[in-house]
Amino acid sequence: MYKSGFVTVIGRPNVGKSTLLNKIIGEKISIISNKPQTTRNKIQLVYTEEEFQIVFLDTPGIQMPRNKLGKYMLKISRETLEEVDIISFMVDESSEIGKLDSYIIEQLKSVKTPIILLINKTDKISKDETNQLILKYEKMNMFKEIIPISAIDGKNIQIYIDSIKKLLPEGPQYFPEHMITDKPERFIISEIIREKALESLQEEVPHGIYVSIEQIKERKEKDLIDVHANIYCEKESHKGIIIGKGGKMLKEIGKNARIDIENLLGSQINLQLWVKVEKNWREKEGKIKYFGYK
Template sequence: MIKDTPQETDFKAGFIAIVGAPNAGKSTLLNTVLGQKISITSKKPQTTRDRILGVVERPGAQIIFVDTPGIHRAHSLLNKKIVDQALSAVDDVDAVLLMIDVTSKDTESEALIIEQLQKRNKAVVLALNKIDLVKSNEILPLIARYASLHEFKAVIPVSAKTGDQTEKLLAEVQRCLPPGQRLFPKDTLTDVSQRFIAGEMIREKVFRLTGMEIPYSIAVTVDAFKETPRLTEIHATIHVDRDSQKGIIIGKGGQMLKQIGAKARMDIQRMTGTKVMLKLFVRVTKNWSRDERIMKEFGY
C-alpha cells in the first residue's frame, strides 16, 4: 500500500466489505458511489464472481470498498468457492456494509448472512436497498423489522440505482473507519486492471443477452490486451461447458457473438477513452466449472 505525505491529522481510512444476497445491488452501489463503472451488473444472480476494490475519497477519509459475490447456500463447486471468497473478505476488513434488497423474498440467504456476521466481531452498517420500489409508509416498518435482527451501527434506506440516501450511507460507513493515513494514492479508483475489467464487461454482456442457463456456464479470459494512445486491441475467449452452448453464444450467422462484442466494445471504449478493436472467440472447455484445476487457471 502507498501512503501519501505529508500526513493528515484526524484522517480515517479502512476497508469495508459490501456483502449481501445475490442481486442485492452491491455492485450497483459501488459503481454509484464511485461515479464510474468498475463492477459488472445484471438482473441475474451471482453476476459478481470476484472481490473488487473501489476507493472512495471523502473529506477526512478514504473508504476502500470490497465488492463481494452474493452469499447464499451454495451447492456447486464454483458457487461454493465464490461464497467462501465473499465470507473470507469479511474477516479481512475493518467493517461491513450489509445490503438487503427490500423487494426480495430470499429470506434464507439473508438469515445465513446475518448468522455469519453474528459469528464475527465486526461493525455492520445495514443498507436497505431499492426503497424507490416501495411505498414511503412501508419504510419505517422495514427499518424496525431489520433493526431487530442484529446490532447494526446504523440502518439506512437507500436506492443504489438512483443514488438516493447514498451520501448519508457513506457518512455512516465513514464513522466505522479506524484512524489512519490514506492507504491508496488520492486518484486511485480501483486496484484491478483495465484488462480485468474488460473481461468482466464481456462476461456481463453474456449475462444480459443470453438465457438463464448459459451465463453460469461461461468464463472469460483476456488473451491479449495491447494499448496505444488511440487504440486498445483486445483478444478474449468465452469458455463454455458444452458444445451446445457454443452454438448459443455464437448465434445464428454469428449474430449473438457480434451483439455481445458490440455492446462490450462500447463499455470498454468509455473506460479506456480510446477506440477499441475487440476480437472474441468461443471455446468449449468441458466441465470447467467442476474442475478445480481449470477454475484456478481462470482465476477462481
C-alpha cells in the same frame, strides 16, 4: 487525523451491491446483471476524500454453492467478514425476510465487526412501508446504523458514506487518490464482456462462461486499440448458442461490450471475440485456479 479502512458489502445475489458501489465510485467497475453469480471475485473499489479513504470490497453474493466455483465464491464472501473494519449488509424492500437473508443474519450474529444495514430499492415502496421495515430490523439489535437507500438513483448514499466515516479507525491512505480499483484494465475489460454475455444469453449458459483477454495492443498511427478475447463455455451446445445463427449472438455481445470498453479506455477499439469449450471447468479445481479464482 486521517481515517481509513476496509468495508465489505454483502448480501444475497441481485440485491444491488455492485450498483451501489459503481454509483459511489462514479465509474463502472463491478458488472451488473439480473442473473445470480454476477460477481465472482473480490473486487476492491477505492473512495478517497481529503480526510478519509474507504476501500470497499465487492464480493460474490452469498448463496448455497452448486459446484466448486460456487464453493470458492462462498469462501471469499465469508473470509471477507474477518478482514474488514465495517460490514455493510444489504437487503431489499421485501416485507418478508427470505431464507437466504435469514441465513446471512445468522452468520452475522457471531461477528464482532460493526454492521451497517442498507435497505435498498426503497424507491419502490412508500415511506410507511420503509419505516415498518426499519422497525423490523431494529428489533434484532445487531446494526450500528439502518439506512434506507436507492442504489439506482443515489438516495441517501451520502448518509451512508457519512456513517462509514464516523466508524472508520485512524489509518493511512492505502491507495493514491486517483486510484479507484485494485484491478487491472484487463480484468475490467473481461468483466465487461462477461456482463454483455450475461445480458444476452439464456439462463444456464452464462454461468459457465469465463472471458480471457488474450491481447490488448495499441495502434498509434490509427488511434485504435486491438482487444482480442476468448469466451470459454462448458459445452459444445453452449458454444453454438453463444455464436448464434450466422454469428448474430456473438456480434451482439461484441457490439454492446465495445461501447463500455471504449468509454473505459477513451479510445476506439477493434474487439475480436472467439468462443472455446472447456468442459465442466467449474467442477475442476485446476481450471478454476487457472482462470484466476484463487
